[in-house]
Amino acid sequence: MSDLKAAAARALACLDLTNLNEDCTEEDVRALCARAQTPHGPTGAICIWPQFVSLAKPLLAGTGIRIATVVNFPSGMEDADTVIGMTETAVADGADEIDMVIPWPKLIEGHPQEAAAMVRRVRKSADGAEVKAILETGMLADPGLIRSAAEQAIEGGAHFIKTSTGKVPVNATLTSARIMLEAIRDSGEEVGFKPAGGVKSTQDAADYLALCDEIMGEGWATPATFRIGASGVLDALLATLDGADEPQTGEGY
Template structure:
């Protein structure tokens, strides 16, 4: 990849990043640093994605920056009962969250309890009507392509604004194969006259090459003008350094983390 190509990909990808810290030992000082990083010399990222306990801090620090505040619920295992998840989401929005990343109850889905999984999505949607709702399918745990396809359709039917691959907390996270399936579902719904739905790969996306590969699939399936922060996000912690290095004409080490 030439420097010019890397810089062009980085310029597209940087405003799509949900800059993430979901480490178990995350502290307020880490959130302060994350929020500072979110506003770069090349422009702001799309959002920060953080634990619910830090939403108020991030919302205050980022006010007026253009960076949105995203948080996670039913995270990471996807096994919390629906009433508690709904209250978690409602409290996060009250604290200032703009976006909710909900882990679909994927084990219930695999066990044949699809109604339970869809009900949880619809109830969180109803509780937070003004928040952007991203539903995490945990595609690496679903495994089978047909199950990923079915879960994507179910999440969208339940009210998801975005479908997201992964938590970043399991063995297999974002993959190009899962992206192809999920973006195909989005394209099918759009072709049939349905509403626009976004896509978020997350977990293990660390390099400009990684970002470029996902963007290429979206361009091929949905057209080169479809990708924007309204429709496409990268969930990552290590990717930003690589993007900034490419934009500055430097070579970045592979980023670590989510």
Template structure:
């Protein structure tokens, strides 16, 4: 939990009972879906000059949590992904490193050894990802195992069933317990926005996660039909902006799933710049959860550098 006294005091006050927490979360301003989607679409049409595009591409690369979360993952695949994250373009050493390598807990140790000394973080999904259907002791053991193996960051999923049936305090207490089990690792709380049904629910989940001590709030697992969108990410950016204004505590945002092209990434960076400003324009406070986005960014980066597109063998296929 944040040591900020304002955030602590607010959390204590609004979670004094189920009824108090419900009043607070349902008392948040309602979301105008049409207005939200129109604003997100409008920001996505901004034209970017070449020099700004060069900056945006490098910034986006540095914000990627390069991810492999497949049942067929092997130690060799994870080591290969780590090598790519440390040195995305072997022909151009000016290319930034990615922010983190994101893997399952049993691969956290492999990743930690492979990125040792590089500055690239190891992020591990936990708490019975992606469904989150496990007892709390299992989720906490999952988290502790990942941290013990070398994870710098934990990406947890909330219990959507509890949230959707209004058991907000249960979700709050679970996040707090996972936060404690994470120790020094930063905690990203995944809402699976595609399953929350309404924008109002996404706003409530954002505030719930931040009050419980999330270091980041994250849109999705990437394992359902609807993942990160400009609209749900804009809504979460507004939430972290308002939370900092109220409490003084800054929380990061991580859209994940479905962001595959440079054009997509730049749209999200415009959302960040226009909604929360420069304070969030670093990988300390904004991340992309992605597996294929890096390849397109590298292709576009080389196009800006040489004036031509490379062949299909210029980047590795993950």
């Protein structure tokens, strides 16, 4: 249990506590901000829809919890000028991090360079906010396409590469995580990694931390370089830290 507790503590500090439900309300966001301030310390960030950023900003002031939001989400195929406008508005509202979906269908069609171009534009418009590029690995599926997507996102200047939106049938997997971490390692760039969707138990979180330790070296995975995108795993992490049984996991992000 001590090893699992240590993993739970690491994971909690790296958690992007998420509500990207279609029916999310202001009350839900207030509750999310409160949940992120746990008895075992704050989560790394919350991840919410753009329209709620200005609401969350004062609620998290002084907590150290960052605010992430999403653009070009979840399709990856919105008009570029619209995505840039959303990015600029989100940053003006107080977003610290922009989780953007790359135009992954273009990779499948044989136009990978469009992913780098979109990341480059979003990073420029983010005005210092960190950019996490979502590859949608479950839809790319092919290891070669996942590797290409990771390389294009890194070339475009992404601060993090992220597996998934959580809105498709297959989200984060250890297989796709390995491909992405190896791309980061081989690039020589300082780029972080975020698995998202499907991380539901403390053991799930521990498995991703162990993979980071294996590929990137022990101590690499900190909130500055590693995040977990999840809504349900917080209860599991807190239960582990309290020495209690984990709750039954459900479906969702």
